Amino acid sequence: MVDGAHLLDVAGPEAIEVRARALAIGAHVATTLVVTGYPAEVTPGWLAPLLNFPGHLDIALHIEPVPNAVAAAGLKKQRARLESGRRAGFDKGHLDDPEVEAAAADAADLAYRIARGEGKLFHVAFYLTVHAPDEESLAEQAAAVRAVAESLLMTIAPTTYRALPGWLATLPLGIDTLKIRRTFDTAALAACFPFTSPDLPITTDEDGIASGVLYGLNAVSGAPVLWDRFAQDNYNSITLARSGAGKSYLTKLELLRLLFTGVTASIIDPEDEYVRLAETVGGHVIALGANGVRLNPFDLPAAPDGSEDVLTRRVLFLHTFLAVLLSSELTAAEKAVLDRAILATYTRAGITADPRTWQRTPPTLVDLATILAEDGSEAAFDLADRLTPFTTGSHARLFNGHSTASTTGHLVVFALRQLPEEVKAPAMLLALDAIWRQVTHRTPPGRHLVVVDEAWLLMRDGAGAGFLFRMAKAARKRWTGLALVTQDADDVLASPLGRAIVSNAATQILLRQAPQAIEVISDNFHLCHGEREFLLSATRGEALLLTGDRRHKVALISVAAPGEHEVITTDPGELASRYLADEDPDTDDASGDEAGWES
Known part of the structure; x- marks a missing residue:
């Protein structure tokens, strides 16, 4: 018969040394932190920054339900204490205490919900055990965990002289040896459940093969981030960032990789940033504003099917x-x-x-x-x-006359840089209409992506925003995705049409944001404190990818191969050095493998 104690000796550590705030467990050390304070308001998944911590961190959440009778009695006593304190303050001529008033209102609301059976109370304990190979690394890791927790507005305390019970509380034994607990209701506890992952779910095609394209690397786990916009509820996307954050670079990177999967694309390009990409892959560039290049707004579809007026x-x-x-x-x-x-x-x-x-x-x-x-x-x-x-005036050559440009091809770029600013919005609308006529009457049908860069030029006009909204609603029926890229969040989120367009985008990408715009972004995309700070401090190419249903989100770092980067970069300094290298063949261009970014 095998000795059970012998099996436990094999599974357990060879030795444990108990110190004031840490344990030496075999060849490594560990310390436990206790969460003693929580933020007033949270959203589902708010613990993701802690759950996705890149170091060795054990997290334990101990939950004990409180019987309704006990919960009701406790709330009744708590409400009585708060009310007596308020009345005593009134008798002494004190002003209202906002914290006491808020606590009294919350206690009353919770008591009524428990009485109606809409919720329950729970005793919750939350412990974090940090592991490291040595004392110095442990101090660094513990400080990093504390910083992440405090960014979520949590209060953290060490388990001084209780290091062993703290470690035992985070083992998979289900035993709360510390019993440092707080009372949570059902809604608050549900928001704490760790149903989250640092990586996006992998989508597969009919053959079970992973679909989508590489967006970059996960900023937390370092794993590749694969995303398939055509496997979502709709194929639209919205990309918001301040100037210089790399939004156009990321868009071109996805576009280039989608082309290799057989997706066709049309692009509204106000600054000629996609021209080199189109020329490299054999696309077609329509330079509106150039001599002899024109689209007639009165054109009808080339091959109407007769089923619509x-x-x-x-x-x-x-x-x-x-x-x-x-x-x-x-x-x-x-x-x-x-x-x-x-x-x-x-x-x-x-x-x-x-x-x-x-x-x-x-x-x-x-x-x-x-x-x-x-x-x-x-x-x-x-x-x-x-x-x-x-x-007959100065802009007659732009809109007056029969169309002179073909809008067909696997990649068509409508380059608008030569147009005056005053007519860029109507030119964008005219180009979008030409694209839509091609999409609705193309044969055979296939996946198509319409990219509108600097969409704020059209969104600031009510009629233009309405056209984009209708296109966003109808694109899915044509196996088409609408990708809006803009640096002005106010033009998109300040109007009901703009918010409706965002709500119809199953793929939402946020890059670095300006402090002046972060409040609007946070309110509309329901960001937690840690995500706000990430967007404020993100470097070029770092992005937050959200799904339209908010079930999944991931922070990523966009990466491009040297060949891809050479095609899509529009960094002025790099292009200038490349031009000088072409002029002087003896000059080494050492920047070819480095990432260059543009707005």
């Missing part, structure tokens, strides 16, 4: 486009005149509600101005005058 949809789009072009909300009278004039313009070109006429040559903007001038009403004359810069 294409002409009516086109008229509705032209209302949106002209509102953005004229930089103002149109009055009811102007909308009525404009609607009548647009239909008359198509009719004069021989295009009617009959689908057989939709393949005819569409009219142009100057044809609409002519119809408005012939209308005779004051509103029509005013609209015709306001269209003059875009029909």
Whole structure:
């Protein structure tokens, strides 16, 4: 018969040395910290920074339910003490104590919820045991754990002269040898449950093979972060960051890797940051604003299927486009005149509600101005005058005339850098419309990604934000994802349409934020204190990836291979050094393998 004591000797440490605040357990040392104070408000998963601590840390959560009768009696005594203290203060002429008032209100609310059976009380103890190979490392690790805990607004105390009971309390024995407990209700306890992981769940395709592309490395565990936007509830994403945080770099990195999986893409590029990428992978660049490059807002789909009223949809789009072009909300009278004039313009070109006429040559903007001038009403004359810069004036070559550029290809970049700032928003809208017409009528169907960089240019206009919102809602039905990239959180989150667009994005990426914007970001994305501090102190390329349902989140560091980096970087200093190296072949370019970032 095997001796049970012998088995325990094998499983246990060879020796334990008990010190004032630490234990020497075999060849390593350990110390236990006790959580004695908690923040007033928390969200689910708020303990993730501690659970994901990269060192050797044992966490124990001891839970003991309190019978309802005992809980009710205790709350009754607590409410009586608080009320007597308040009345005694009133009798002495003291002012209200905000902390006592808040405690009394919380105790009353909790008592009523327990009486209605909506919650229970629990005794909860929370202990942290830190392990390290030596005393010096233990002090560093314990200080790091304390810093993480205090960033979560927790109060930590060492187990002085109780090191052995502290260590035993964190062993998988289920024994609370310290009994340093606090009372939690059901909601507070549920938020503490450690149902979290430092890594995102891995998505697989129909064959059970991991899908998605590499976004970077987990900032906590160092594991690769793989994410498949096309495996989520919807395929949209929102990327928010301050200028220079690396948001466009991360977007181009994902785009380049998606192209290798067979995804096609269209990009609205206000600053020509995606041009080199398109040229490298054989994409098509449409430089709006260049001589002879034009898109006609009156174009109809090239191959309508006849199942929808294409002409009516086109008229509705032209209302949106002209509102953005004229930089103002149109009055009811102007909308009525404009609607009548647009239909008359198509009719004069021989295009009617009959689908057989939709393949005819569409009219142009100057044809609409002519119809408005012939209308005779004051509103029509005013609209015709306001269209003059875009029909015969300085911007006539941008929007007036038949389309001269093809918008088909596996990667199409609409480069807008040559356009004046005043017309970038309508040009972005026109490019998005061209993309949407390609998406809705392409054959065969396939995964497609639409990237709108510097989306704030369009979001600040109500009509433009409305078009993006409708596109975000309808993109999933076309196997298409809409990726918005912007540095101005206020333009996105300050309006109901902007918040609706964010709520329709199953992939949300936050990079470094400015202190002035962190409150808005925190409120809308429900960030905890540690996540706020991470975004305020993040370096270039560090990001927080959130899922739209908030069930998973991960801090990551974007990494690119040297070949990828060479294609996607737009860092001015690196490009300048590369240009000088090309001019002088004898000069070594040592920066080729280093990461370069841009806003």
